[in-house]
Amino acid sequence: MTALPPQYDPTALEAELYRAWTDAGLFTPAATGRPHYVVMMPPPNVTSVLHVGHGLNHTVQDVLVRFERMRGRDALWLPGTDHAGIATQNVVERLVAKEGQTRFDLGREAFERRVWDYVRETGGSILDQLKAIGDSCDWTRTYFTLDPGLSRAVREVFVRLYEKGLVYRGHYIINWCPRCLTALSNEEAEKADVEGRLWSLRYPLADGSGHLVVATTRPETMLGDTAVAVHPEDARYRHLVGRAVRLPLVDREIPVVADAAIDPSFGTGAVKVTPAHDPTDFEIGRRHGLPAIDIMTPEARLAETVPERFRGLDRFEARKRVVAEVEALGLLEKVEAHAHAVGHCYRCDTVIEPRLSDQWFVRMAPLAEPALRAYREGRLRFLPERRGDEYAQWMENIRDWCISRQLWWGHRIPVWYCDDCGATHVSREDVTRCRCGGAVRQDEDVLDTWFSSWLVPFSSLGWPDDTPDLRTWYPGDVLVTAPEILFFWVARMVMAGCEFMGDIPFHTVYLHGTVRDTQHRKMSKSLGNGIDPLEVIRRYGADALRYTLVSGMAVGTDVILDPNDLETSFAPARNFANKLWNAGRFILSNVPGPTRPLAGPHPGALRPEELTLADRWIIARCDATIREATEAYERFRLNDAATAVYRFLWSDLADWYIELVKPRLYGDAPGGDVARAVALRTFDVALRLLHPVMPFVTEALWQKIPGKPEGAWLCGASWPRPDARAAAPDALAGFGVVQEVVGAVRAIRAEYDVPPGKQVRLFVTHPSAAAQAAIRAETGTILRLAKASELTLGESADRVGGYAVLSDGTGVFVPLGDAIDLERERARLGAELGKLEQLIAGQERKLGNEQFVARAPAEVVAKEREKLATWREQAALLADKRTRLGA
């Protein structure tokens, strides 16, 4: 075989291996009829740039898919991109702004073309970046949520829900982003705690008999007040209900109404009512027939409906102005600090303005019912389990979904209005003319991005047509994502699956953690604390990135990485890949051709009596690792799986088996063929077990395995199974003794500074029966690894030496009289002891000084006392050592 370089160079191999896998079609499953394993990739935004969050999410998915593929399931991981309405439109709007224009300058059609150009130009890059991570998804099925097929599914769903009465148009208070100029769903309005203020304002009674005090966090909205509300049972205000107050600044008379929605214990128990700008107030307004005065423009500036001096002011400017004027009138009762939650746009973080408008909604309760049932009946499970409660809680309190967006980028709402007869057409096909013959115009709005992504488990497979793909791959199995989109996407996919396919789209939802920095802050562009996965791949390799992410992640916990120290984070995994590489180099260079089968009916198979204790031990360890890793992968404990294989490869195979088997591999030493067979087989197994996590380095090595079938890829190879015939659990204990003996001698050598090249004699005293057998079986190994010239079972005549007791009580004795220069060693110890005694004497003087003890801070004194104690202990140890050397 061609010599492999001593350092693994990921960049030289990864791209080529990836191409080989795709060329071989390994990621495109054939529908063989075997059990399938289907994972829907959370479609990244088409404009997004790969960040480490993708890295984590995709590594987890890829590990699971590769594992199940090797287990023989038809594994489909279906990739796609999301048109991401608001996010993408914002990106292009910024580009247009650089040219000094707005989308309104361009006009709708031109702007849409501009977005399409942008998407076509840059849209694929995120997918290419995913390939660098090693994603084994089926690129032949890649979709985009604005593809014709998926767009047809969107229309079909809209029309069907409309026909069932589950889609409706309504006039309500919705969450409005004054910067994006669109309505948002409740989920898209992220609540954030804000340290705000609560202003108490006096509203004079219209008859001049006094005033009412109302409290508000948004004083500017008073310009749109149309009532003051109190609780009907509130004795303080009962006499005022039905009377009127005079709204300051506006000079408008508004009624005092009684409404049960008011909490008498909060503030003064009297509330200003602004039906056009608050959901609760809107409901109160409805119940009492109050007018709703919209006082704001879409940009959240004050509108024509307020007194002239306020018009055009930004809402926060207006707030200051209103407060100032109220105060000038002597009507500001008080201002208090007030912490409360305020909605922010999840795309641009602008403070949400509740706004009254006409929007399209989905009635969700009927859709939630079967989705909730699936969870309650255990057909749908969550990892970690507690996330299931969040899901259930959300489903139980589900609110209608505002799906219309005042954007230009997205699926246009399939509704046409006739201006002549006023008819509304909701249609799967484009409508060009009304029944009445009049012209029609399509609804200007587009649909929420999530209105297309909630369908992907089936729309990506050809729905609404009844395609073979759909029949084969629906329902899927596992959904892997971050908890942030549990409601946006996961919960809604379950509802859509139940409604349109009659079955949930996956049975398991695995919600992994978030990648955070060492201060536990989420990594983000704005904080500048991100880690660029491509840089990590460039410097350490994709395998190192993957291994680091996987091993840092227990089920449901976050992954903490230091963006300022990639070396600390990623070098260990890179080192592991290199270790694997070198173990492979060694084994492969010593195994020139195919080896004998380990066990079984084959004529050349190894016979049990040919195996040494060490052979049986490594086979047993290998089998145990197969069980451990397999179970861990099955239980989504990817970190445990990674750790198990790491331990086996490094601590067992490399540190022990390879070391001890060397003499058998060189030349024509006896037992060489057995050693080669065992080494190759266990190494092959380890490569398979590790492949899901580190696909590249394992594949590169596996390609060199002698006897590998022509054209076979580890990526498509079978998952290893424990081989009961070759397994030897008893060897675990036996070889454990061997390891302990070697370890004990090494420790003694280190302790007494025995020169590295110096051979020692070794006595094993009163060994247990099992220990005796093990030591006899591997005497050669012990002598070599302990650098001992002879091993005697029994007592030694020497008195000077190092002694150790093993866990089973077996004693290990190393005479040292002839192994070290006793005089020199005694002198060394004596010198060390002398230095220490001087230090101790000085310290004792210091602590004997009453001035010091009385005046120095207590902690300092304590620290000095500790030092003294430590030195005394060290001195005692040195003295003991010297005694053992016969001094």
Added chain:
RNA sequence: GGGCGAAUAGCUCAGCUGGUCAGAGCGCCUGCCUUACACGCAGGAUGUCGGGGGUUCGAGUCCCUCUUCGCCCACCA
């Protein structure tokens, strides 16, 4: 305001159904360029398992409480 997590070596974390669980990696200390690997090998030090109380023959592991961080939900203006 409700609900839920987490606090274990200097750092990042394992420790799943109470009894070799006091661990791993990194870092640190001491030797080694031993012909697979110095991205390595061998040896070593380090923790009142957040504080307090309880259950138990026995508790990082169960219960209560306190402290500190984090997450989800919520129309008290």
